[in-house]
Amino acid sequence: MSPRSLPKAKRQANQLRIIGGRWRGRRLGFSAVPGVRPTPDRVRETLFNWLGQDLAGATTLDLFAGSGLLTFEALSRGAALGVAVDHHAGIVRRLVATGAALGTTALETHCADAHGFLAREKRPFDVIFLDPPFGTADWDALLPAVAERLAMSGMLYVEAPAAIDAPPGLEVWRGDKAGQVHYHLLRRSAEAPSV
Template sequence: MLAKRAAPQRAHGAANRVRIIGGQYRRRLLDFPDGAGLRPTPDRVRETLFNWLGQDLPGWICLDLFAGSGALGFEAASRGAGRVVMIERDLKTTAALEKNRTVLGASRVDILRADALAWLANSQEAFDLIFVDPPFGSGLAESVLADLGRHLKPGGHAYIEQETAVVAPPGFIIHRSGRAGRSHFALLIKE
């Protein structure tokens, strides 16, 4: 009888694994748990986003509001952000984020276990860049957009990824937008 061989591991494209595409942590892999609605932003979309932003974020203060896999927040840290705050409510997902922070040595990343909407409602902080990529199909991005302006510095950026086309709220302009599969994404700038 022949023994079954395990399927070979793939470096990227494997389930529950995402790759940092640029900066200090380039090519490093992040593992994340299964979760309802947890779909990391694909490499191609992240590459497009950081091309729009100018590749590096030296000293920027960033917020990854629905952190999930942490792909966006860790990518920002990899590209020189001065501080990245990740908000995630799921216990297993938060533990994976903390493990990845340790593995990367990403000391400029703060991970908070909290409900994103409640945290945002109580926070007074202002950021240079906010990532809004809630669980797919949740409709939460539109809830966040209404309150986003007070959390961005003048000229600050907000990246929105959701299942429907992004509409800029008052006080914002859509700098760039795109679509990948069923996801719509846009980079907004606060006027």
């Protein structure tokens, strides 16, 4: 049975749409893996309104990349580099294929555990997306480790099952809730020591 002969709802299962930038309207497929919970359109629209529509030159890190949609949204809006990390090899293969289909050379993928990646990675990032599977996240260890990789004027986006407390040196700048998902944008607090 060809994809065109399937009902519209079936054809669009495991497909998401980029909502802004040069790839606006492009549909991307993603791997159907337990725990992959793509960020809904309305939440992404709010996030990128908070971040600004033009991310020209920004470097981004998407831990627990899953669908990779946040990375591709950022690249669509001009980010210079999108680093996508996921521990599932099938997801990473799909991210590589999606990047190739979009013709981008600004995508860097890593098949790695988030904690291990953060322990090895030394680059600072302008925007970090943190959206782990809710039942497995060790927030007390994860948030401080991610904060160490955040550039001085960087922003950290977090999706969580409940409102979060910012780790030392960061503050929740914006936050909202959609359904069962709490989403937050954090930045360095005024009291944070300069690096």
